[in-house]
Amino acid sequence: MFNSRLVKRYFLIVFVVILFALAALYGITDWVMNDSVQSQIQYRDELIARTLGKRLGLTFQSVISNLRHVAPYVYSPKKEQPFYVSEMERIFAYDPIYLFIQAYDRNGNPTVRVPDKRFPSPLRLDSVHHRLKWSKTHYISGLTVLPDGTKTIAIAYPALDQKGRYRGGVVAYLNLETLSAYLEEFSIGREGVNIVIDREGNIIGHSNRRDIGKSLNRHPVFQYLRKDRFGLWKGNIADQEMVIAYRPLSMGQMGLIVGESTQQAATPVHHVRMLLLQGFLGVMLLALFLTLVGTSRVVKPVLGLIRQVNEYQRGLRKKFAPVDTKDELQDLSTVLAQMADELTEKERRLFYILESIPYAVITTDPEGRITTFNKGAEKLTLFRREEVIGKPIFELPLKRHKEEFVSWKTLREGRSFEEVESYLLDKEKKKHDVRIYSSLFRGGDDKTIGAIVVIRDVGEIKQLERYLKQSERLASLGQLTAGIAHEIKNPLSIIQAAVEAIRLEMNQTPVNRKEIDELTADIQETVQRMNRLLTDFLMLAKGKENPRPEMIDLVTVIEEFIGLIRKKFSDQGIEVQADYGRDAAWVRADKDHLVQVLLNIALNSLQAMEDGGGRFHLRLLEKENVWQIEIEDTGKGIPESQIQWIFDPLFSTKAEGTGMGLAIAHEIISRHNGRIWASSTVHKGTTLFIQLPKGRREEKSS
Numbered sequence: 248m249f250n251s252r253l254v255k256r257y258f259l260i261v262f263v264v265i266l267f268a269l270a271a272l273y274g275i276t277d278w279v280m281n282d283s284v285q286s287q288i289q290y291r292d293e294l295i296a297r298t299l300g301k302r303l304g305l306t307f308q309s310v311i312s313n314l315r316h317v318a319p320y321v322y323s324p325k326k327e328q329p330f331y332v333s334e335m336e337r338i339f340a341y342d343p344i345y346l347f348i349q350a351y352d353r354n355g356n357p358t359v360r361v362p363d364k365r366f367p368s369p370l371r372l373d374s375v376h377h378r379l380k381w382s383k384t385h386y387i388s389g390l391t392v393l394p395d396g397t398k399t400i401a402i403a404y405p406a407l408d409q410k411g412r413y414r415g416g417v418v419a420y421l422n423l424e425t426l427s428a429y430l431e432e433f434s435i436g437r438e439g440v441n442i443v444i445d446r447e448g449n450i451i452g453h454s455n456r457r458d459i460g461k462s463l464n465r466h467p468v469f470q471y472l473r474k475d476r477f478g479l480w481k482g483n484i485a486d487q488e489m490v491i492a493y494r495p496l497s498m499g500q501m502g503l504i505v506g507e508s509t510q511q512a513a514t515p516v517h518h519v520r521m522l523l524l525q526g527f528l529g530v531m532l533l534a535l536f537l538t539l540v541g542t543s544r545v546v547k548p549v550l551g552l553i554r555q556v557n558e559y560q561r562g563l564r565k566k567f568a569p570v571d572t573k574d575e576l577q578d579l580s581t582v583l584a585q586m587a588d589e590l591t592e593k594e595r596r597l598f599y600i601l602e603s604i605p606y607a608v609i610t611t612d613p614e615g616r617i618t619t620f621n622k623g624a625e626k627l628t629l630f631r632r633e634e635v636i637g638k639p640i641f642e643l644p645l646k647r648h649k650e651e652f653v654s655w656k657t658l659r660e661g662r663s664f665e666e667v668e669s670y671l672l673d674k675e676k677k678k679h680d681v682r683i684y685s686s687l688f689r690g691g692d693d694k695t696i697g698a699i700v701v702i703r704d705v706g707e708i709k710q711l712e713r714y715l716k717q718s719e720r721l722a723s724l725g726q727l728t729a730g731i732a733h734e735i736k737n738p739l740s741i742i743q744a745a746v747e748a749i750r751l752e753m754n755q756t757p758v759n760r761k762e763i764d765e766l767t768a769d770i771q772e773t774v775q776r777m778n779r780l781l782t783d784f785l786m787l788a789k790g791k792e793n794p795r796p797e798m799i800d801l802v803t804v805i806e807e808f809i810g811l812i813r814k815k816f817s818d819q820g821i822e823v824q825a826d827y828g829r830d831a832a833w834v835r836a837d838k839d840h841l842v843q844v845l846l847n848i849a850l851n852s853l854q855a856m857e858d859g860g861g862r863f864h865l866r867l868l869e870k871e872n873v874w875q876i877e878i879e880d881t882g883k884g885i886p887e888s889q890i891q892w893i894f895d896p897l898f899s900t901k902a903e904g905t906g907m908g909l910a911i912a913h914e915i916i917s918r919h920n921g922r923i924w925a926s927s928t929v930h931k932g933t934t935l936f937i938q939l940p941k942g943r944r945e946e947k948s949s
Contacts, residue, residue, distance in 0.1 A: 297494070439454065448463045812863075844912040866879075
């Protein structure tokens with residue numbers, strides 16, 4: 248029961264609903280709690296930043312005050328200088344913030360240093376000296392590196408006498424290690440960070456002393472501090488994700504950064520979040536257990552019906568056993584039993600219908616796998632249905648190439664095929680001429696569920712058709728021979744009468760040369776007409792052999808044909824138009840034959856518009872499997888009673904015509920497996936229609 252998809256489905260639905268509800272409740276609770284904690288963190292960081300900023304300001308102010316106290320050393324009498332030196336020593340000894348204190352005269356030359364610290368090279372005081380000389384007020388430098396490599400900052404105060412004249416100054420170099428120790432005292436937890444940066448973005452104080460001297464001049468927080476902004480920021484600083492508060496210091500254009508890692512900041516909510524999560528998981532598991540128990544009791548009768556349906560589908564059951572539930576499920580089981588009986592009867596009837604059909608009937612699923620293979624298919628292909636059911640039809644050796652399978656084309660292109668002339672190879676590789684009908688099966692939602700192929704063996708019919716065509720050809724030749732004999736008899740009578748007239752004229756004196764010339768011309772014209780008649784007869788009777796049909800482009804053929812006739816038609820005042828609507832139209836045919844067909848039709852149109860003027864319009868259209876050429880003229884037209892005979896040999900609507908042009912055109916198109924027919928309206932014109940099977944360009948070299 249627990250393997251049932253129905254139980255799993257309802258269990259999954261309930262699971263998703265409970266999970267969504269609990270997850271939403273957990274998310275809202277966590278969000279409210281996290282928002283509250285974040286507010287507290289921000290308040291705490293801002294408070295520490297303000298407190299630490301005030302302390303640093305007091306520290307720097309104390310240094311400035313001490314320097315102001317000892318600044319008179321520079322211009323005091325020598326007897327008073329020891330007092331100021333002792334004050335410097337006291338200040339240094341009292342506060343570890345000092346590295347040393349340096350005094351210098353009005354020229355920037357060092358005078359006294361407390362303590363007397365030695366450096367490998369002279370201490371440069373030029374920048375401090377020049378700054379104090381023009382500003383005459385205290386100055387706090389940025390990060391400075393002493394000659395021995397020590398990193399520090401300098402706080403300088405000018406020495407001004409009673410008249411306000413600049414007499415030199417006093418500089419205190421601060422111990423950044425001590426400054427960093429001050430910062431470390433105010434760090435928030437183990438992962439808290441306090442940083443002081445100078446006006447250039449260099450770190451001059453850091454709760455982690457190893458970072459002193461590093462630069463933050465590319466960090467967004469430094470850009471805010473440069474603009475005297477303060478606020479909160481969350482992101483990566485000092486290679487760590489942190490939540491920080493930043494604010495500028497009032498002295499020295501410095502900036503203060505106070506913060507802690509995001510992981511440490513989230514620690515207060517971690518334990519509460521875990522308790523919430525455990526509680527929600529417990530509630531969810533309990534709800535799922537109760538749901539599973541309730542679902543199994545309700546679904547059990549349904550599972551019994553599903554088991555019977557599966558057994559029926561596999562052929563293991565013929566009847567349905569009713570479910571005794573005294574409710575709608577029992578009614579459903581009864582209806583299923585009735586439906587099973589009816590379906591079994593319909594399947595039996597359909598099987599006998601398919602088996603009685605004398606043609607091969609094959610059905611496939613949407614992937615081309617065979618689902619039905621009737622007795623006619625077994626007889627035609629010599630394959631047993633057990634060999635092919637479930638196999639893709641195009642894997643059977645019924646065709647030379649996969650693309651030749653009509654059923655494959657039906658599934659791929661989504662259209663039906665009717666009366667397709669093709670072939671089929673049976674299991675013994677024997678070739679059969681067949682006609683194939685193929686169409687799609689569609690379900691109630693119009694979705695393709697397979698294809699059906701009906702194959703008819705037409706080998707004997709083809710043989711009978713060949714015999715019939717031969718008989719028709721012999722009968723046609725007999726009819727044609729009789730017609731030729733009739734047509735030749737009249738010209739021969741004309742020739743005989745003309746010869747006798749010439750002979751009589753020759754016996755008279757004097758001889759009438761003009762009369763003889765006229766009779767001779769009549770004989771010559773009659774002989775030429777007989778010669779044309781016999782030539783057309785031989786062409787129709789024998790036909791030009793076409794041993795090598797090739798792929799040709801109808802557009803190119805028509806363009807060449809238009810080039811041949813345009814001048815002739817133009818001389819007679821006839822407008823020639825041609826519409827292709829495409830760049831190429833490929834057919835397998837003999838180019839000379841097609842040009843001959845078009846010329847025969849064009850000459851008929853020219854003679855139909857012999858009075859001058861009119862229009863000769865040629866169109867090329869694409870149909871399903873054929874190209875259609877439409878040739879329209881605005882000539883005299885053909886009466887409806889005569890149009891059915893225009894393709895018969897020796898039939899002509901013109902006194903001087905032989906009646907062979909359209910007969911030859913009909914014969915050529917027929918040999919190309921095409922069709923030709925005509926429609927006409929008297930005094931309006933005639934349209935000839937030609938259809939030729941499509942070819943593919945890639946077959947050109949075949």
